[in-house]
Amino acid sequence: MMDRKKTLQVDLGDRSYPIHVGSGLLGQDQLIRPYLRGRQVLVVSNTTVAPLYLESLLASLPDLDTDSVILPDGEQYKSLETCMQVYDRLLQRRFDRKCMLIALGGGVIGDLTGFVAASYQRGVDFIQVPTTLLAQVDSSVGGKTGVNHPLGKNMIGAFHQPRCVIADTAVLATLPDREMSAGVAEIIKYGLIRDQSFFDWLESHVDALLSHDEAALTEAILRSCAIKAEVVAADEREGGLRAILNLGHTFGHAIETASGYGNWLHGEAVGAGMVMAAHLARDLGWIDQQQYQRARDLIVRAGLPAAPPETMTAERFLELMAVDKKAEGGRIRLVLQQAIGKAVVADQVPADSLRRTLDHFVSP
Amino acid sequence: MMDRKKTLQVDLGDRSYPIHVGSGLLGQDQLIRPYLRGRQVLVVSNTTVAPLYLESLLASLPDLDTDSVILPDGEQYKSLETCMQVYDRLLQRRFDRKCMLIALGGGVIGDLTGFVAASYQRGVDFIQVPTTLLAQVDSSVGGKTGVNHPLGKNMIGAFHQPRCVIADTAVLATLPDREMSAGVAEIIKYGLIRDQSFFDWLESHVDALLSHDEAALTEAILRSCAIKAEVVAADEREGGLRAILNLGHTFGHAIETASGYGNWLHGEAVGAGMVMAAHLARDLGWIDQQQYQRARDLIVRAGLPAAPPETMTAERFLELMAVDKKAEGGRIRLVLQQAIGKAVVADQVPADSLRRTLDHFVSP
Numbered sequence: 001m002m003d004r005k006k007t008l009q010v011d012l013g014d015r016s017y018p019i020h021v022g023s024g025l026l027g028q029d030q031l032i033r034p035y036l037r038g039r040q041v042l043v044v045s046n047t048t049v050a051p052l053y054l055e056s057l058l059a060s061l062p063d064l065d066t067d068s069v070i071l072p073d074g075e076q077y078k079s080l081e082t083c084m085q086v087y088d089r090l091l092q093r094r095f096d097r098k099c100m101l102i103a104l105g106g107g108v109i110g111d112l113t114g115f116v117a118a119s120y121q122r123g124v125d126f127i128q129v130p131t132t133l134l135a136q137v138d139s140s141v142g143g144k145t146g147v148n149h150p151l152g153k154n155m156i157g158a159f160h161q162p163r164c165v166i167a168d169t170a171v172l173a174t175l176p177d178r179e180m181s182a183g184v185a186e187i188i189k190y191g192l193i194r195d196q197s198f199f200d201w202l203e204s205h206v207d208a209l210l211s212h213d214e215a216a217l218t219e220a221i222l223r224s225c226a227i228k229a230e231v232v233a234a235d236e237r238e239g240g241l242r243a244i245l246n247l248g249h250t251f252g253h254a255i256e257t258a259s260g261y262g263n264w265l266h267g268e269a270v271g272a273g274m275v276m277a278a279h280l281a282r283d284l285g286w287i288d289q290q291q292y293q294r295a296r297d298l299i300v301r302a303g304l305p306a307a308p309p310e311t312m313t314a315e316r317f318l319e320l321m322a323v324d325k326k327a328e329g330g331r332i333r334l335v336l337q338q339a340i341g342k343a344v345v346a347d348q349v350p351a352d353s354l355r356r357t358l359d360h361f362v363s364p
Numbered sequence: 365m366m367d368r369k370k371t372l373q374v375d376l377g378d379r380s381y382p383i384h385v386g387s388g389l390l391g392q393d394q395l396i397r398p399y400l401r402g403r404q405v406l407v408v409s410n411t412t413v414a415p416l417y418l419e420s421l422l423a424s425l426p427d428l429d430t431d432s433v434i435l436p437d438g439e440q441y442k443s444l445e446t447c448m449q450v451y452d453r454l455l456q457r458r459f460d461r462k463c464m465l466i467a468l469g470g471g472v473i474g475d476l477t478g479f480v481a482a483s484y485q486r487g488v489d490f491i492q493v494p495t496t497l498l499a500q501v502d503s504s505v506g507g508k509t510g511v512n513h514p515l516g517k518n519m520i521g522a523f524h525q526p527r528c529v530i531a532d533t534a535v536l537a538t539l540p541d542r543e544m545s546a547g548v549a550e551i552i553k554y555g556l557i558r559d560q561s562f563f564d565w566l567e568s569h570v571d572a573l574l575s576h577d578e579a580a581l582t583e584a585i586l587r588s589c590a591i592k593a594e595v596v597a598a599d600e601r602e603g604g605l606r607a608i609l610n611l612g613h614t615f616g617h618a619i620e621t622a623s624g625y626g627n628w629l630h631g632e633a634v635g636a637g638m639v640m641a642a643h644l645a646r647d648l649g650w651i652d653q654q655q656y657q658r659a660r661d662l663i664v665r666a667g668l669p670a671a672p673p674e675t676m677t678a679e680r681f682l683e684l685m686a687v688d689k690k691a692e693g694g695r696i697r698l699v700l701q702q703a704i705g706k707a708v709v710a711d712q713v714p715a716d717s718l719r720r721t722l723d724h725f726v727s728p
Contacts, residue, residue: 080444080447080448083444084444087513087519087520088513088515091513091515091516091519092515115483118522119479119483119510119520119521119522120519120520121519121521122508122509122510122518122521122522122523123522123523144486145486146483146486149451149452149455151452151455151456152455154486155451155455155484155485156451156483156484157483157485157486158482158483158486158487158522159486159487
């Protein structure tokens with residue numbers, strides 16, 4: 001069999017790790033074994049993913065002391081309470097500091113398992129096996145782990161790097177179309193913020209991505225992770241540059257919140273948010289009409305919404321974007337594009353420009 | 365007023381921090397202010413300590429946005445559930461990443477507050493204000509934070525260094541005699557494992573410590589922290605050397621468990637455990653009778669028990685020390701002294717020597 005695996009090394013000194021991308025990697029135990037310090041392995045997954053992929057993962061490690069915890073699927077289970085279920089199992093099975101956790105699932109499973117790994121006995125190793133396109137391009141890099149608190153998302157967490165990431169493009173075959181598009185939204189984002197040639201490439205490969213072409217997916221995941229790794233390496237703990245990763249997210253979060261979490265997928269909201277951000281950049285004269293159109297067209301071709309839900313008003317946006325009364329008529333902070341392939345944190349956006357963009361997208 | 369403060373710098377690269385030791389430091393806000401990144405300060409304390417010292421701490425920071433969480437006192441509250449109370453307050457008050465937590469209390473408060481600081485918004489700053497002698501000499505150095513799980517102590521935690529430690533010897537005035545002795549047990553341990561001249565000094569100052577002589581306490585706390593810092597710096601994440609900090613602890617934990625937590629103070633159990641370890645070292649010929657007697661005498665003079673409770677049997681010790689059947693007649697691992705001022709991890713202790721020591725201390 002031809003080896004279709006490609007590997008990106010994330011360079012973080014003694015916390016460096018590889019991201020393996022390719023089709024059929026899930027059962028390849030040789031990607032996992034180099035990182036085992038003992039024989040104990042706990043796989044954390046959810047009720048959607050486990051029936052599909054857990055068995056083949058466990059079957060590749062028959063000689064080890066493996067166990068698994070299957071959590072309910074959904075953002076509402078990303079909590080300290082759910083972490084306790086994992087701690088319980090680790091302690092019931094007397095897993096020691098040399099054990100390995102494996103996160104098999106999407107972003108929720110990855111973030112939660114990473115936090116348990118960061119905190120169990122003050123830190124044990126973990127491996128990410130992301131099973132959604134969004135998690136493969138987003139959660140694989142950055143070391144952010146954590147859970148939600150009733151009063152805020154990701155409020156409890158830690159920075160903890162995985163020992164390796166295994167992004168198997170074959171598992172995307174079972175991913176619903178909407179979730180494929182949501183993943184592509186983040187991929188487009190990497191082109192928009194940092195890499196024009198990647199954006200060009202996406203214009204000619206977006207259909208291949210959506211139809212699960214494995215070579216195209218491998219390429220898109222690798223380049224996305226490389227861009228994120230470059231941004232994060234320059235700014236590991238979120239001072240400045242890292243903020244550009246939030247292109248479209250301020251508008252997007254407002255849409256997610258207004259629609260109620262779960263109605264719009266995160267990637268869908270980011271898609272619409274990036275169109276709105278591009279519109280605002282055009283209004284400011286930072287990009288021209290043609291660049292705006294290119295960004296918007298690619299987002300639409302990816303199957304993503306190019307506008308917020310019809311029920312939203314400009315006032316609701318301003319409220320949810322935390323633009324307070326004092327800022328109106330003043331200046332506000334947003335991530336905006338200066339070109340296809342270049343985004344910056346704009347500290348001085350005139351509030352009336354924002355207002356014109358909102359009025360363009362929402363009903364009067 | 366003469367400045368009676370002395371400061372030890374714990375050298376950990378960009379996580380270095382000072383330990384200030386002296387009388388009357390609690391209200392000295394200039395020790396805290398250099399580390400504030402914002403105006404939000406949350407003090408975490410307990411129902412025993414808060415009535416005595418919280419007000420003067422808060423009164424020294426009148427211009428800041430301060431708040432406090434007062435937890436019930438006791439090891440049983442060192443849990444994730446209790447952490448949630450602190451997260452709740454932080455989020456209700458909208459404390460951001462630039463906030464400061466201050467742990468005002470003994471080891472439980474320090475460990476728990478440190479873990480909340482390590483995990484709130486993926487890590488915020490904290491300051492330790494230890495109010496027991498044990499916490500001043502033990503928890504101030506090492507960066508270990510965490511809480512208990514029903515199936516094990518300190519099973520959930522993180523390594524997170526404080527920005528500074530403020531060890532006010534004046535607060536020890538309200539500490540019960542038994543807790544003073546328990547703190548002196550750990551102080552004696554530092555002499556025994558690493559510093560003969562400190563042990564000599566303790567022989568002539570133990571009475572001063574127990575009678576709350578502030579100059580003697582300042583000296584003993586500083587030297588204890590310096591020894592621990594030296595050991596930890598050589599082995600921050602617990603490979604080898606750091607294990608010598610557990611002199612007397614294997615016997616001690618068995619005593620604590622057998623007696624039910626809370627009946628023997630940790631320091632009391634360590635005191636008896638160090639006598640037992642010294643006895644075993646003498647049995648092996650590593651130290652002589654006179655050295656054994658010196659160690660035992662100082663522990664007794666500190667008001668500590670020099671033997672386990674009468675109800676314990678040799679079998680119970682072996683069981684709780686996790687010496688399994690196979691090891692009997694074989695060899696086991698313990699921290700033992702080679703001299704006053706030198707302890708090593710002994711991997712090859714003959715089980716029959718251990719048995720002789722146990723038989724000496726327990727009823728037949």
